[in-house]
Amino acid sequence: MSGARNISAALRRARVPRPRIVLRSALPQSPLATARGFSISSTVRADKQIKYTSDAYPNVKRDPNFGELTAEDVAHFKELLGSQSAVVDGVTTDATDDLEPFNSDWMRKYRGHTRLVLKPGSTEEVSKVLKYCNDRKLAVVPQGGNTGLVGGSVPVFDEIVINTSRMNKIRSFDEASGVLVADAGVILEVADQYLAERDHLFPLDLGAKGSCHIGGNVSTNAGGLRLLRYGSLHGTVLGLEAVLPDGTIVESLNTLRKNNTGYDLKQLFIGSEGTIGLVTAVSIICPPRPKAVNVAYFGLESFEQVQQAFRLAKGQLSEILSAFELMDGRSQNLVRESTGNKYPLEGEYPFYCLIETSGSNAEHDMAKLESFLENVMGEGIVADGVLAQDETQFQALWRWREGITEALSHLGGTYKYDVSIPLSDLYQLVEDCRARLTEKGLVGDDDSFPVRAVVGYGHMGDSNLHLNVAVRQYNKEVEKAIEPWVYEWIQKRQGSISAEHGLGIAKREFIGYSQNDTMVKLMKQLKALYDPNGIMNPYKYI
């Protein structure tokens, strides 16, 4: 551990010669709880109306084959679901205000015209609801925590919202195998806290954890902050329970890690955004909770150095590396302006990284981290850095990453692009986009310019960039300057136009930039197979 004395001013500034190790026991169950970027209640402000999606997308027309809701339908659902709180009825009563949180998204970008929200309390109820809707050709939108970023979980027209919030029981947890079985409507953070009490960890973490539902996470194949370490939901989800549009209950809540008995049908529900069925429960394998967690935050002078730091982190932190996040200088500037907090580092840099390690031995982890720090600082790859000394600092550092979404939400609107690009080109997209919008005279500091900032951040470890264009208000000129240019840019590099956010309505028409015609044809074939009436989350996805 002798290295600690020599690892530059950044560590000396931390005021103890050897950084104190942040032990798990000193951490709250969710280090990100206070860093969450948003929740519905805090962002849906009453002062400004959200534009209807049907107006924003005038080419999208209500499918005339869908049935129209009647008072009889509502009466049927009320009888079926029993509980008063299970139905928000805007058909036979005026319930506009009550319906609003289900009709619109937290970004204030998408807004539907639903007049009915159903909150079934069991899989059987979901089955009965869907069967009825399918028979009556009533379109539906499955909705979890409604924290999505592509308008996938709110209606466009009068689709019935089927919200999973009343299905919120943890069904079982097996400490020997680490397998959790839980209802779709369990909030991610609740699941993780339940697991924390049992020394395990939910293998997914993301900014919206305080609101999002695990059913929604699975339905959108959420990626998040620690995919780098724990892998994708396609690997960790062991089983599912879902309901098909015709009411068929797909019971496949396998709790064993290996089961090679036929097509792995559950995979089709992971990431299909509620277009072929509604996920009602999930079985997932959860790793033991790490005994030691450390966070470091760096300033770097160039993206080339960010890449060097990542290569070194992969090699030296290896099995304990649990996050490698990239934030550009502008994104951090926005967080500073929004929170009024002092920068973690003294100088300002064009790039910042947040590195997290999670391991089973605090001393070993710190030794690896120190050796890594010696390398990146000794070789001048990192200009300055700081290591969390305690829980408060741990949370504060994460907030510089997690707070970007909220900081942006204070600026007006945000055009969000969530893309995968080969690592070497990752940040070039931000530079090129900024140059393009600047050249078109769209970017500026005063209110006459529609674009306030073009920022880039994301999950470097997964080659996943979030390009965000912060605008004073949503603006067609800006949108036209970005799209389809941004998708063409990505296509040229064989990237993905939606790395983790999904398609929803926002990316639907652009799927061709990341999938060829054959793939799209095969997808439409599957959609037709499972949802012949097309009632599941229409106007979206493929």
Added chain:
Amino acid sequence: MSGARNISAALRRARVPRPRIVLRSALPQSPLATARGFSISSTVRADKQIKYTSDAYPNVKRDPNFGELTAEDVAHFKELLGSQSAVVDGVTTDATDDLEPFNSDWMRKYRGHTRLVLKPGSTEEVSKVLKYCNDRKLAVVPQGGNTGLVGGSVPVFDEIVINTSRMNKIRSFDEASGVLVADAGVILEVADQYLAERDHLFPLDLGAKGSCHIGGNVSTNAGGLRLLRYGSLHGTVLGLEAVLPDGTIVESLNTLRKNNTGYDLKQLFIGSEGTIGLVTAVSIICPPRPKAVNVAYFGLESFEQVQQAFRLAKGQLSEILSAFELMDGRSQNLVRESTGNKYPLEGEYPFYCLIETSGSNAEHDMAKLESFLENVMGEGIVADGVLAQDETQFQALWRWREGITEALSHLGGTYKYDVSIPLSDLYQLVEDCRARLTEKGLVGDDDSFPVRAVVGYGHMGDSNLHLNVAVRQYNKEVEKAIEPWVYEWIQKRQGSISAEHGLGIAKREFIGYSQNDTMVKLMKQLKALYDPNGIMNPYKYI
């Protein structure tokens, strides 16, 4: 590191007070290369005919809708594939001997009647072959290294074998992301050696690695020795290229870790055993090769203690644990008899475990391992143990696990059951099976008894047991005593009747023990969608 002095006789016997760390650089690229259990050439012995599957399964009848091969078909294929070596023609010539290795499996349990083997050299050739077969309703069997254990890769009647051995190029490897793209016919060990030279590791390892093809691994969703650490292929395979029966090429060789643009169709090909398409290439994310690998081998007095050791290993070795394998005393006895090798431990025990760690820091790994050893030995959980001191010992210890398959193959035949069961019940199946067969007077040491041994071993870390019943010859009375009893036993515990070997022809009729009627119905629906003529690997799977 002071613990090393106190950790019992097992470590002292290793003759150095502190075990020498086995560094990756001291290991050959494949530590299992010499331990491999089988290859086709070594086990298909000429001295005894293998029974035809069509005779062993008299209820399975050739589908009369399938076309019959003609000389014109053969001429067409010869012209299409060009190369002389690409066609093994038993239609217009007598090629019985040349066809035999493609007609029968290495276990000498399944044997088909094919008269034609095609070895396309490219995806386009596969497409043309399949389209022709589909138009002519000629049934086909996709075949990789033909190392399967359920008769999935050999024909039953006269299906054309489409062998992937000529499609064996590594297409690309990206050191920054660790993503390998390779043809389906690349041998697993070749892929891993290629990666070893680039400091990476194929995230799958299994006994047949010297013969099996990665296309076959993906098509059967192979599990293997290190799933515990690197996860399932559903998580690590990023993209696929496959050909549907109508010749459609599914090009989805995504090389990015995140891509949420539509249904994840590639998942359907993982584990579908060539029944909806033929996988021609794979894109897979490969972890950095561990810098330190250690292996320990223990003797234990009870299965309860094996479970205790596993719990401790999970907690203490945590992120560096890369294998936790279980072998019962009888399995190790068979290896000893078969190889003539001396046991690694002095006494004999009812249970043995092999534990492997893989990490990035040899010193840290050894400290964790020593602390774990202190615990399991100090608390009397483990009766005796040994730690590999060098590469030779490392390989020798693995051979006690890997050699079981080969040892069994010397005894005659083996009824193999590859099952997932909740951990607490894992070994009970072996006890119950042995008791049952003994009670029926089927087990004994002399040649009048059909059963020679009932052994259990497997991937404890994945709750995956291999129950093997070694017989002097395959015997219907024994089979009837085991089946369906064994499947009922598993069903009662919500286990899987095929954890990693798949269904093939061996497990096809038993799928109902692990999948409900709805699931089977949905699977048949998918099969009909992709393969309406049913030409892909018929008589098998679902």
